[in-house]
Amino acid sequence: MDGKAKADFDFTAKSSWEVGGEDADNSNHDYFFGSDYKENSILSEFGWNIPAESSGVCGCDGGFVDYDRIGSDLAGSRADDCVPADISAPQADDISRSIEPMVVVEDNSSLASAMKPSMSSSSSEEPAENSTVSGGSSASAAANPPSETASKTKKKGQKRIRQQRFAFVTKSEIDHLEDGYRWRKYGQKAVKNSPFPRSYYRCTNSKCLVKKRVERSSEDPSVVITTYEGQHSHHSIGFPRGGLVPQEVPFGRHFATSNSQFYHPRLHYPRENSLSIRQSSPNIQVKGRETHKEQEASSQPTVTGEGLLGDIVPPGMRNG
DNA sequence: CGTGTTTGACCAGCGC
DNA sequence: GCGCTGGTCAAACACG
Numbered sequence: 001m002d003g004k005a006k007a008d009f010d011f012t013a014k015s016s017w018e019v020g021g022e023d024a025d026n027s028n029h030d031y032f033f034g035s036d037y038k039e040n041s042i043l044s045e046f047g048w049n050i051p052a053e054s055s056g057v058c059g060c061d062g063g064f065v066d067y068d069r070i071g072s073d074l075a076g077s078r079a080d081d082c083v084p085a086d087i088s089a090p091q092a093d094d095i096s097r098s099i100e101p102m103v104v105v106e107d108n109s110s111l112a113s114a115m116k117p118s119m120s121s122s123s124s125e126e127p128a129e130n131s132t133v134s135g136g137s138s139a140s141a142a143a144n145p146p147s148e149t150a151s152k153t154k155k156k157g158q159k160r161i162r163q164q165r166f167a168f169v170t171k172s173e174i175d176h177l178e179d180g181y182r183w184r185k186y187g188q189k190a191v192k193n194s195p196f197p198r199s200y201y202r203c204t205n206s207k208c209l210v211k212k213r214v215e216r217s218s219e220d221p222s223v224v225i226t227t228y229e230g231q232h233s234h235h236s237i238g239f240p241r242g243g244l245v246p247q248e249v250p251f252g253r254h255f256a257t258s259n260s261q262f263y264h265p266r267l268h269y270p271r272e273n274s275l276s277i278r279q280s281s282p283n284i285q286v287k288g289r290e291t292h293k294e295q296e297a298s299s300q301p302t303v304t305g306e307g308l309l310g311d312i313v314p315p316g317m318r319n320g
Numbered sequence: 321c322g323t324g325t326t327t328g329a330c331c332a333g334c335g336c
Numbered sequence: 337g338c339g340c341t342g343g344t345c346a347a348a349c350a351c352g
Contacts, residue, residue, distance in 0.1 A: 185325055
């Protein structure tokens with residue numbers, strides 16, 4: 001419990017996250033979302049195109065966000081003073097979801113460089129997943145039918161190389177925020193220094209090896225940290241990749257907090273979804289079947305032709 | 321029956 | 337080398 005100040009962000013520290021988006025060119029640095037074009041360029045590496053105009057949203061100074069600050073903010077003092085207008089929408093309110101997304105990006109090129117020298121130029125067509133994802137286990141296991149390798153025998157000698165990752169720090173009561181894709185949970189682990197478990201999800205698209213981790217801040221249980229890893233290699237239900245860019249898609253939303261601005265892929269939850277969420281998850285619940293349903297409600301984007309899907313992807317393109 | 325979650329076990333990386 | 341921790345696998349299970 002001691003030194004818990006940053007405990008909830010341990011993952012960043014251990015993952016060598018670092019403040020300093022300035023080095024956008026420096027492929028050896030991790031990126032941290034601040035306010036301007038820099039982030040955009042970084043995000044674009046992921047296939048995310050964020051309008052630069054996002055600066056100044058909410059009239060806040062869109063400066064850098066340093067991890068320490070985030071940590072402390074999570075402790076409770078963060079940007080309540082500056083909630084994005086969008087969030088004040090009835091839906092968000094209804095579901096008691098105060099979303100304050102922060103985007104944190106980690107460029108793993110430092111790790112991947114060994115295998116992938118020009119990470120930064122990773123063209124979006126490259127299913128980054130197979131190019132790296134470490135562990136090899138999941139990647140190769142997915143790509144190659146479980147012969148004998150799959151049987152828990154991870155390829156030895158293969159280094160675990162992470163992909164570029166970016167995290168959303170969101171204040172929400174929903175653990176698994178809808179982001180436009182469908183995810184399958186493949187694991188859950190208790191995290192050191194945190195009473196909350198970390199959940200591991202993988203994109204349900206068999207060809208897409210994007211993963212994400214979801215965990216709650218130990219400092220502020222109302223804060224959810226969602227870390228994405230890899231790029232979606234498909235249009236799926238509709239997320240910024242290739243043509244599905246926020247500028248043209250209604251679900252793009254950028255935010256700002258007192259110290260910086262952030263982007264959340266989908267803060268504008270479909271009405272019907274909001275309702276279902278509200279009904280199924282009145283409170284934060286981390287375990288039990290309740291969570292199960294809760295997650296279903298939030299992770300399965302009302303594939304009913306409306307909401308997320310209806311907004312963006314024509315029925316024929318759905319492949320979640 | 322198909323899809324997704326739960327959960328214990330296994331493995332790799334890292335620090336000491 | 338050892339122990340800890342994070343990440344993943346896969347069988348069992350639950351649900352619609």
